[in-house]
Amino acid sequence: MSKENSYPDNFIRYIGTGGGRFSMIRQQRGTGGIWIGCRGLSGIIDPGPGSLAHICAANPTLLSDELDFVMLTHKHVDHSTDANVLIECMTQGGFEKKGTIIAPSDALFGDDRVIMEYSQRRAERIHIPRDGSVIDIGNGLAAEAVEHLHHGVECYGYIFRAPGVPEWGMISDSRMLPSFAQRYKNCEFISMNVTFPDRKKHLDHISIEEAKELLSQLNAKNAVFTHLGAMMTSPEGRHFLEDLDTERTDVTAARDGMVVDLETHEISFCGENFPASAPWQR
Template identity: 35%
Template sequence: MGIDSLKGEKGHKNWIKFIGTAGARFVVARQLRSSGGLWLSFQGVNLYMDPGPGALVRVLTANPPLDPTTLDGILLSHKHLDHSGDINAMIEAMTEGGYRRRGVLFAPEEALEEDPVILRYIRSYLGKIEILRKHETYSLGDLHFSTAGRHRHPVETYGFNFHLPRATVSCITDAKFHSDLISQYPGEVLLLNVVLLAELPDRQIDHLTLEDVKIILKETRAQKVILTHFGTRMLEANPSKLAQRLSEESGKEVIAATDGMVLEMEEILAKDI
């Protein structure tokens, strides 16, 4: 189904379009998957999450194309390049080249201060900048979302719970697994950034692995779990096959996101929850 048919006036539809599903550096560098992040359209609010390298081009060339000037805000989980590479370009696009001061940027302090990824001259184009902190709730129009605790990740990183009227959509962005992660993301729908197929023997990387996903599936109350942000090994192992196996094992619906995939919340809520 096309995006146009998903857009309502009031009585809007809630959907997520996966502009990109790339995770680790090699996948981004080779563009084995797009590194565009997510376009969220919740409660009539358009919010772009984690515009990685190529996000703007992918948005404009999407089928049907999306219009960045319709964005109400940009949400950055953390400043790593695969999440922030196109953030300045996306802010410029949202603000019509900086000529129309508008839109809200939500970002961790670290993305704005030490070694910032958001250029200082571009910040003046924005209507507002809101600093993300742990366990806070934020609003953009009719959309309300909250952060969980700070993730175990090399830079200041947050995941999100998007509170829709009939359900919560939880999004565990880049994180090393720890047991109290799961209770902080109570959504009926759960997005997981699964970069790693397995722990690397030679070095510790602060990302979820497929084994972590198995633990999460046992404990989460979500009935629909979407895997994204794949590293090279995950892609080689065929994410859709992995997701199918996880569905069979867990009895929950597990989906591997693909570039351009649209997830419609109403269908999920009507059918599955």
């Protein structure tokens, strides 16, 4: 990590980089989502199984009770199982009405909701993304929702804008959509959920092959592929994650604990004190 063992001013840290059911079941990679530290705010996107444990173990320290927002792209279990516990962290054990939840409507309402009503009542604000809506997260940080297509659930990617931070985007689980080339064209950095090496027509997931095609139409200088399926993270499949650069874009395969500086796009790797030892245990 950097000289003084701290995070850049504006950064993301990959808490977990596994994707798909077998990567999750075997915990070949963590499934804790992405931590964002930006404009003095802290947020978590898609906190799947193990997210809180890995946040508490993170080195340098991340403080779960200083979260300002909890954001879901969609409600599948590998993206959402720790959402309620992280809302509990954000709201100081539910004692303080605080923070923002950003989640699609089917994650919040209906019989199959994944964010409990109890948790929803604890947050100060709830935003429900719609395609093209711009969510004001606070301190100048805004997120534009981009509609995805993903196995019958509502799913959104986001484009983040903040003063002093180059525009960046995240593409979540989705069938590759023609609209992405237009919507993400101004992003200088993109984090993409890339689950398989080759395209699979019957599945609403992006492959390495399709991700590279998309990057050839965008202007991103740097990209990270994450949410990596078991086929690519097993020892026999690791070669799929080598030589990913395209003509325009430097591409890095994500690893758990990887940090991206959102201003310079410099990448570094951080450790964990595992088993989890949060600062108050040390």
